[in-house]
Amino acid sequence: MTTKPVIGFIGLGIMGKPMSHNLLQAGYPLVVYTRTKTKIAEMVKEGAQGATTPREVGEKSKIVITMLPDSPQVEEVILGENGVLEGVDKGEIVIDMSSIDPFSTKQIGEALSLKGVEMLDAPVSGGEEGAIKGELSIMVGGKREIFDKCLPIFQVLGKNITYTGELGSGEMTKLVNQIIVAVNLAALCEAFTLGAKAGLKAETIYQAIRGGMAGSKVMDMKVPRFEERNFTPGFKIDLHLKDLKNALSTAREMRVPLPFTSGVEQIMIALSGKGKGDKDHGAMIEFFEELSQVEVK
Numbered sequence: 558m559t560t561k562p563v564i565g566f567i568g569l570g571i572m573g574k575p576m577s578h579n580l581l582q583a584g585y586p587l588v589v590y591t592r593t594k595t596k597i598a599e600m601v602k603e604g605a606q607g608a609t610t611p612r613e614v615g616e617k618s619k620i621v622i623t624m625l626p627d628s629p630q631v632e633e634v635i636l637g638e639n640g641v642l643e644g645v646d647k648g649e650i651v652i653d654m655s656s657i658d659p660f661s662t663k664q665i666g667e668a669l670s671l672k673g674v675e676m677l678d679a680p681v682s683g684g685e686e687g688a689i690k691g692e693l694s695i696m697v698g699g700k701r702e703i704f705d706k707c708l709p710i711f712q713v714l715g716k717n718i719t720y721t722g723e724l725g726s727g728e729m730t731k732l733v734n735q736i737i738v739a740v741n742l743a744a745l746c747e748a749f750t751l752g753a754k755a756g757l758k759a760e761t762i763y764q765a766i767r768g769g770m771a772g773s774k775v776m777d778m779k780v781p782r783f784e785e786r787n788f789t790p791g792f793k794i795d796l797h798l799k800d801l802k803n804a805l806s807t808a809r810e811m812r813v814p815l816p817f818t819s820g821v822e823q824i825m826i827a828l829s830g831k832g833k834g835d836k837d838h839g840a841m842i843e844f845f846e847e848l849s850q851v852e853v854k
Contacts, residue, residue, distance in 0.1 A: 561585050564710065565618030567611055567634055567641070568655070569596040571790065572681070573624035575688040576654075576714050581605060583713040588617045611635070615644025620707065622652045627799050628661035635665055647673030650703060652710075654695075656680045656735070656796075658803045659728040660810070662698075666724045675703045678724060680731035681715065682738075684791040692716045696734075698727035732807060735800040739821045741775045742841055746853075749783060750845040753853040759784050779839040783853045788840040795834035798825040 561584055566577045569591040577600055581587050587605040589597055590613070597607040608614045611634045615621055621641050625631050631653055635641045641651060651669055653662065653676070666676040677699035687693040693715035697704050704720050711718045721730045752762045763780045766772065782788065801822040808815045824844050833840055846852055 562619040563588060563617060565590070565608070565614035565621040565641075566605075566624070567591065567614055567621065568624035569593070569600065570624070570626075571685050571793075572688045574600070575685070576622075576624060576693075577605065578603060579688075579691045579713050580710070585710070585713070588614050590614045610639040611637075611641045612639040612644040615641040615649075618645075618649070620650045620652065620710065621645065622654055622710075625655045626796065627655070628657040628803070631655050631657050632661060632665060636668055642668060642672065642674075645669075645672065645674050648675075650675045650677065650707065652677045652679050652707060654679045654681055656731050656800050656803070657728060659725040659732070659807060662725045662728050666699075675700065676724060677703055677707060678727040679711065680727055682731065682734050683715070686791060687715070695719070696721050696727045696730040698722055698729075699724045729807070732800065732804040735797065736804055736815065736818050738775055739797060739801055739825075739838075740817045741773055742779060742838060743817075743821045743824060745776055745779060746842040746845045749780070749853045750842065750849050750851060753846075754849050754851045759853050782837065782839045783842050786854070788836040788843075790835060790837045792838050793835055794825050794828050794838050794840060797838045798822065798829055798834070801825065 563586040564580055565588045567590045569577060577587060577589060581604050588608050589600045589605045590608040590611055591597060601607045623631055623634055625634060651674060662678045669676050677697055679695050679697040681693040681695050683693040691714055694717040695711050695715040696719050698721050721727050749759055749762060759780055767776060801818055804818055805815055824841060828844055842853055
């Protein structure tokens with residue numbers, strides 16, 4: 558019987574905690590770290606081993622997974638003082654499953670490679686529900702042989718797992734995904750607000766158009782939230798705003814115009830400025846409702 562490698566997991570937020578839980582349930586020995594000690598304690602109760610620094614995670618693990626908010630946090634945890642880089646040995650693997658700037662991913666990968674450590678970037682889509690169910694979509698960049706080696710781990714965490722190419726290509730694919738979701742969501746909010754102003758019920762519109770070209774998974778997931786006024790975060794506005802910032806900065810470097818993405822970013826900035834950044838990104842509907850003086854329901 559093959560012994561499963563010890564996995565280090567850094568980041569126990571909305572996504573990281575259920576992902577860690579699923580790895581434990583699948584029989585992987587787990588070492589966890591996050592800044593909030595109570596979250597570490599919760600995972601220790603489930604059978605994980607706690608760590609006091611990212612370096613300790615690296616020392617005690619063969620494969621380290623990071624699931625953090627943005628590029629600066631990933632860089633700090635991996636490359637900073639007492640970071641993962643100081644603890645890992647040659648031949649070990651770091652998998653960043655955060656959604657960050659692809660250029661940052663490549664810089665981190667280069668630093669790890671100098672120590673003989675391999676890296677995969679493997680951002681995910683599917684939100685908290687997908688993380689809980691182990692049904693995430695995972696887009697993975699890096700060396701093909703390292704992807705193949707880590708595939709059993711990805712299969713615990715997700716269902717749609719795609720090898721996208723060289724290191725950084727996973728993050729680039731995720732940015733494409735986030736642009737499509739954001740613009741689709743903004744179009745839904747705009748259109749359903751128009752319908753509400755005309756006196757139409759959201760459910761009526763939804764049932765009428767869901768089977769045609771306008772139908773989408775975004776519509777299936779978010780229209781019920783509009784109706785229920787449920788904006789408990791599955792994916793926060795501020796996190797989606799971060800992804801759009803990364804998409805726009807990456808596109809700027811590549812000289813690719815993203816006019817619709819820029820417009821949606823401004824809407825999310827306005828909502829975040831009003832203290833709504835911790836709401837689900839479906840709360841974008843409130844931007845259009847306020848302008849139109851109508852509530853979608």
